[in-house]
Amino acid sequence: MFTALPPRAKKAMIFVLLIMFAPFLFGQKMNEDSLREVIKKTSYDTVKVDALQALSNYLIKHKREDSAGLKILEEARELAEKINYQQGILQCLLTTGNYYRSKNKWGSSMETYNQILVFCESVKDDSLRERSKMMAYNNLGGIYNFNGDFQQSLSYRLKSMEIVEKLMPENYNNRAIIYLNIASDYRQLKIPSKGIEYLNKTAGIFQKLNDRLKMEFYFEYYQNNISSDSTLRAVTMLDSIQQGLTQFDLSDFQQSDYALMLAKLRGNYALLTLKNPEEAMKQYTRSLDYARQLENDQEMNESRYNIGLAFLQKKNFGEAIRFMQVAYDSSSGQNLKNLAFKIAGSLAEAYSLTSQPAKANIFLKKALELQLEIYDEDKTRELNFLEARYQSEKKEKEITSLRLSNTEKELAVTKRNRLILIGGISASALLLVLGLLFRTNRQKRLIAEKDQKLKQDQIRFLERQQQVVSLQSMVNGQETERTRIAKDLHDGLSGMFSTVKMYFSTLQHEKEELKQHYTFTKSVELIDNAAEEIRRIAHNMMPEVLMKLGLVHAVQDMCGNISAGKLLQVQLQSYGMEKRMNASTEIMLYRIIQELLNNIMKHAQATEAIVQFNRTGNRMVVTVEDNGRGFSLMENDNHKHAGLDTIKSRVDYLNGNITIDSQKEIGTTVVMEFLINEEL
Numbered sequence: 001m002f003t004a005l006p007p008r009a010k011k012a013m014i015f016v017l018l019i020m021f022a023p024f025l026f027g028q029k030m031n032e033d034s035l036r037e038v039i040k041k042t043s044y045d046t047v048k049v050d051a052l053q054a055l056s057n058y059l060i061k062h063k064r065e066d067s068a069g070l071k072i073l074e075e076a077r078e079l080a081e082k083i084n085y086q087q088g089i090l091q092c093l094l095t096t097g098n099y100y101r102s103k104n105k106w107g108s109s110m111e112t113y114n115q116i117l118v119f120c121e122s123v124k125d126d127s128l129r130e131r132s133k134m135m136a137y138n139n140l141g142g143i144y145n146f147n148g149d150f151q152q153s154l155s156y157r158l159k160s161m162e163i164v165e166k167l168m169p170e171n172y173n174n175r176a177i178i179y180l181n182i183a184s185d186y187r188q189l190k191i192p193s194k195g196i197e198y199l200n201k202t203a204g205i206f207q208k209l210n211d212r213l214k215m216e217f218y219f220e221y222y223q224n225n226i227s228s229d230s231t232l233r234a235v236t237m238l239d240s241i242q243q244g245l246t247q248f249d250l251s252d253f254q255q256s257d258y259a260l261m262l263a264k265l266r267g268n269y270a271l272l273t274l275k276n277p278e279e280a281m282k283q284y285t286r287s288l289d290y291a292r293q294l295e296n297d298q299e300m301n302e303s304r305y306n307i308g309l310a311f312l313q314k315k316n317f318g319e320a321i322r323f324m325q326v327a328y329d330s331s332s333g334q335n336l337k338n339l340a341f342k343i344a345g346s347l348a349e350a351y352s353l354t355s356q357p358a359k360a361n362i363f364l365k366k367a368l369e370l371q372l373e374i375y376d377e378d379k380t381r382e383l384n385f386l387e388a389r390y391q392s393e394k395k396e397k398e399i400t401s402l403r404l405s406n407t408e409k410e411l412a413v414t415k416r417n418r419l420i421l422i423g424g425i426s427a428s429a430l431l432l433v434l435g436l437l438f439r440t441n442r443q444k445r446l447i448a449e450k451d452q453k454l455k456q457d458q459i460r461f462l463e464r465q466q467q468v469v470s471l472q473s474m475v476n477g478q479e480t481e482r483t484r485i486a487k488d489l490h491d492g493l494s495g496m497f498s499t500v501k502m503y504f505s506t507l508q509h510e511k512e513e514l515k516q517h518y519t520f521t522k523s524v525e526l527i528d529n530a531a532e533e534i535r536r537i538a539h540n541m542m543p544e545v546l547m548k549l550g551l552v553h554a555v556q557d558m559c560g561n562i563s564a565g566k567l568l569q570v571q572l573q574s575y576g577m578e579k580r581m582n583a584s585t586e587i588m589l590y591r592i593i594q595e596l597l598n599n600i601m602k603h604a605q606a607t608e609a610i611v612q613f614n615r616t617g618n619r620m621v622v623t624v625e626d627n628g629r630g631f632s633l634m635e636n637d638n639h640k641h642a643g644l645d646t647i648k649s650r651v652d653y654l655n656g657n658i659t660i661d662s663q664k665e666i667g668t669t670v671v672m673e674f675l676i677n678e679e680l
Helices: 007-024 027-040 046-059 067-080 086-102 106-120 127-144 148-169 172-188 194-203 213-228 233-245 252-273 278-293 297-313 317-333 338-353 357-512 512-516 518-541 545-549 551-564 583-604 638-653
Strands: 569-575 608-616 619-626 657-663 667-675
Touching: 007 213, 027 046, 046 067, 046 086, 067 194, 086 127, 106 127, 127 148, 127 172, 172 194, 172 213, 194 213, 213 233, 213 252, 233 252, 252 278, 252 297, 278 297, 297 317, 297 338, 317 338, 338 357, 545 551, 545 583, 551 569, 551 583, 551 608, 569 657, 583 608, 583 619, 583 638, 583 667, 638 657, 638 667
Parallel strands: 569 608
Antiparallel strands: 608 619, 619 667, 657 667
């Protein structure tokens, strides 16, 4: 797809795609190599931090190369701290905490999330600070939930909810995630009525959620209704899950995963509530098929076990034992102890019902052995978690104690300074009398010098302010005049030409012989050309598409018009430009692109060019690149650089930065970076 682009345009395109889409494309080897290329060559330190972190995530999550991934993550964090890239620091901490959490290293994970909370106190960006605190609290809640401390989990998730409701009310997906987590905590605390209360809050924003969260909402609503014995409502949620499978935009994996979940829930409902083993067996067989598609061994074993339970309810003991035996053997081989324990108990029951006490005793013994192993492992995990919790709370107390100690030291220093100050004042009073005359003369001289310096600083400040005001007035005046002239051309001259053309057409119908007259036909042709030229000039001065549809459509239109001339082919690529900006900002950016492309057509002798918009949040990078003959920025040619000076002044007007890289016979790259603060 890059064959038509200049060499450096290809690199720029790869760079943009990596930053924008790396989280979604990690299955391919190309992305790892390209990320390493970005890390090696980019001069943007913040971009390098982001690329390092993306590579670290890929190595840990997809290649299972933990040590290499953690080493690169540490490199990303060190660089972020060096350049004070706070967003990068927080993202590195979050990734580290999530890694330890995935490995059940509760102490390290909790310590990292607490580091986020401490670091957030020094973050000035309100949005970044509160978003990071929200995620840290929610993830701490997840650790406590996994370890069965649902009350502490709930307390952290309520803190997270307070932040998202107060400061990010329109972040509907985050709100829904936290509401669903709180509902899960209440359900596991055996208070499903409170869980349903938060699910109802989720229902109020349901239409604004992504499709995956809608499916999670249905699932949690079903579980809470089952827990509160509202079986009819639970069944309606199963129907909603079924409907979501056909209507929602889900990936192939999500389709199979939710279909498996639905089949399992319907099977459980049929077996446990309706006591209908035939329907249960039908649903469990479906869940087994989906588990095979997903290659999920645990779900396959659980589906076989459930089919065995359905046969057991039908009193078909032979088939029940057959399915359960396969499930038990597979679970034991894969060290799925909890599942193997359940199956062993059910096999013991089945053999007992078929009057095979010897085999029943064998599986009863296996169930007891597995129960002891599981108990020991659960206790070990519980002790590890309690130790991690103790260390985490201890560190929180140490931080609080340290803050109090620092406050006390500051008070002591203040008291000591006061005493020193009083003594100093007394001594100074004596010295002051002796040195009064000397100081008076010296002060007069210093005051005069400071006054003169202050006046010079004020003059320089006023000059800078005047330059800014002049630049703003000039730019605003230019755009106002362009708009007026474009309107006059379009509404005035263009209308007059249309009238003239109408008169000529009338004359042509009345005097048929004029159609053969060369001068007459040539005049009609010139009128058409002049009217078209006026429309083109009016469009260039203030494109209607810019005002109606926005910057991207206007620049696309400009690129298409230039490419139609065949001499220069211009491509436009834009990322993150869905939202429109302030009208004056869009006009200014349009003029910058227009001036750069005019310079390329006039001076560069290029055949290909590329215009790129890359916006992430308030940060936007605009790149214009060509494969022309290039030029030297050191050449002393004011006429050549006049256009660049105009462009730089417009970039300054938007408080942006511009970098120009030009090489003879290779081409020119112009990179502009802006912080966009105003949106429609």
